[in-house]
Amino acid sequence: MIRVKDLSVSFGGRILFENVNLSFDEGNRYGLIGANGSGKSTFMKILVGDFEQSTGTVTIQPGLRVGVLRQDHYQYDDCRVLDTVLMGHPELWEVMQERERLYSLPEMSEEEGMRVGELESAFADMDGYSAEYFAAELLEGLGIPVEKHNDLMSSMIGGFKLRVLLAQVLFGRPDVLLLDEPTNHLDLDTIRWLESFLLQHKGTMVIISHDRHFLNTVCTHMVDVDYQQISMFAGNYDFFVAASTLAREQLVAENAKNQEKIAELREFVARFSANKSKAKQATSRQKQIDKIEIQEIRPSSRVSPYIKFTSKQPLGKQVVALESIHKSFGDLNVLKDVNLEIHGGEKVAVIGVNGIGKTTLLNTMMGQLDPDGGSVTWGQSAEPTYFTQDHHDTIPRDTTVYEWLRSFDDQADQQTLRSILGRMLFSKDEVHKSTEVLSGGETARLMIAKMLLQQGNVLVLDEPTNHLDLESIDALTQALAAFDGTVIFVSHARQLVTDVANRIIELTPNGVIDFSGTYDEYLEKRESLLGA
Known part of the structure; x- marks a missing residue:
């Protein structure tokens, strides 16, 4: 292939x-x-x-036929959503356009009539009669409802444009x-x-x-x-991690064994090469040295941050209570009569389709949005720290990594700040890097550094894995699972939700589903809960 x-x-x-x-x-x-x-x-x-x-x-x-997922948000702005998907099969789309053109003619010539016959045959061969149905099925599977299919792409927000482009590449069945x-x-x-x-x-x-x-x-x-x-x-990935780790360990062990053998042989050669009675043995051992191969072990580009969350003070039973929370944006009711009570030690995953209000819920909980009605009450012992989804609103672009972190605790000494930044892979002069040039992954790690410095006993995180690599996601997952305080988080990373959460809160168009248990347990009972 x-x-x-x-x-x-x-x-x-x-x-x-x-x-x-x-x-x-x-x-x-x-x-x-x-x-x-x-x-x-x-x-x-x-x-x-x-x-x-x-x-x-x-x-x-x-x-x-090769299908490529493109990330160009604007290329199809003047096209209908459904047409954008159909363009994923260029040959079929060309036939559809020409077929439509000919059928729209007031009259057809004999040649055009013959051409229509050819197009109908090609259209049938490419499953053209079921094309729109399949395209609509893909869009619905990717969370774009039927009523949006005839809208222009320019009306779709960025994340949903990418869904349409994903449907496009899948439609072509490349x-x-x-x-x-x-x-x-x-x-x-x-x-x-x-x-x-x-x-x-x-x-x-x-x-x-x-x-x-x-x-x-x-x-x-x-x-x-x-x-x-x-x-x-x-x-799969887990097998790769196990196999590659074992292979590297075996290579390191083999090299160590060979280096030890070389050292022994060299010692013999050094001691007896001038001794006539043992000169032949020394020469033989020198030949053995020349045959022993030390494998090159190149440095890995993988580095994992060291994340361990600690809290300044113990957390009591009452963490946060939301009572009759309402929040609207214009005519859009995002949160309606939300009542929740979260306790010490719970690891709560807030899930739901995009746009349902997960970020609004966290922002309201953290006081960054005022509810239109209802109240948010934090427990006396609760000290929350927040990883926001929109890093640009949280980290100004006119400072440095070190200065931004120091702004959260001006009493922290340089060694403490550098130690935390080092654990988050900002080493040496990188601590003075301008926040304006940080990559998405660096920005996410800096946000985690802030949480490590603040030592809150409640960790609130909104899509923390969006820009992290696999090693950083694994480190964060392990740290959140091991944390003895409360965690409230939004994430689309299935492994993070599976490994960390012991309570699932799903926001749905019909209200909130509150389930005590793991995500796998929730999936087993979800259909009955949605129907309840």
């Missing part, structure tokens, strides 16, 4: 990867993973044809699917739908994702960009 031969990419003196030889075979689903900056996005751009490699070739089997972060801006239900769809799709896929559960569910192979190489492993 796809053959990569002797591929190398370098920028100046920096090598991203070199001498890559890979084969992506029919029907397999490959997860493309690697630390931020390792080169996985560059590799995907090479496969797509948007970037030229330094050396080597990429060959896609002739005749195959032989090869190249997807860069397809779960971005999707809620948990929609991700579950996408997982199911991709499992039924027959084509070959290459997918970049930071969603561990998604990779484990969908992928048959992992393609890892690290150590200036690209390596392929059979199995």
Whole structure:
């Protein structure tokens, strides 16, 4: 299907990867993973044809249709939502347009009539009669209701435009699917739908994702960009982690054993090379040294932050109570008569479809929005700290990493601040980096650094994993699960919700579902709860 031969990419003196030889075979689903900056996005751009490699070739089997998830929000602004999806099959779309043009003619010539016959045959061969139904089915699966299908793309907000573009690439039923972060801006239900769809799709896929559960569910192979190489492993993400860790440990152990053997042999050679009676043995041992191979162990581009949340003071039973909360924006009622009481030690996942009001709920809870009615009461011992979804509103662009963190505790000494920033992978001079040039991942880690400094006993987080790599998400997940205070969080990362939450609050159009238990337990009972 796809053959990569002797591929190398370098920028100046920096090598991203070199001498890559890979084969992506029919029907397999490959997860493309690697630390931020390792080169996985560059590799995907090479496969797509948007970037030229330094050396080597990429060959896609002739005749195959390739579908690429594009992130251009504005390309289709003048098109209907449904038409944008139909354009995902260019040949069918061309036939549909020409067919429509001919049928709209007041009269047809004989030649045009014959042309219509040809188009009808091609239209039928490409399942044209069921095309609009399939396109609508995709849109609904991705959370875009029927009443929006005839709207212009320009009326859709960014996250929903990306859903339409995802429906577009899926509609074409391509032989090869190249997807860069397809779960971005999707809620948990929609991700579950996408997982199911991709499992039924027959084509070959290459997918970049930071969603561990998604990779484990969908992928048959992992393609890892690290150590200036690209390596392929059979199995899902968890298998890859176990296998790659074991392989590296074995390599380190083998090198250590060989280095110990070399040291012993060199000692013998040094002692007896001048001794005539043992000169032959010394020469033999020198030859043994020359044959022992020490494998090169390149430094990994993966680094994990060290996250351990602690609190300044114990947390009592009463954390926060919301009573009869109402919140509207114009004619849109977002929160209606919400009543919740959250207690010490609970790990609460707030879930629901995009736009249902999850962020509004957290902002109201944290006092960043005033409710139109009702009250929010925090327990006396509660000290909440907040990871907001919109980092730009939280972190000004005219300061440095160090100064911004220090603004939350001007009594903290330099060593404490540098230690926290170091744990969040801001080392040495990076602490003086301007906040204006921070990447999404760096900004998210800086927000976590603030929470570590404040040592609140209630952690409130709104989509904390959006810009984090897999290593950082794993570190955050473990830290939240181990925290002995209360956690209230919104997330579309299934693994985070599964591993951390012991209470699920789902916002629905018909009200709030409040379930005490894990997310897996909630899914088992969800249908009956929704119908209640």
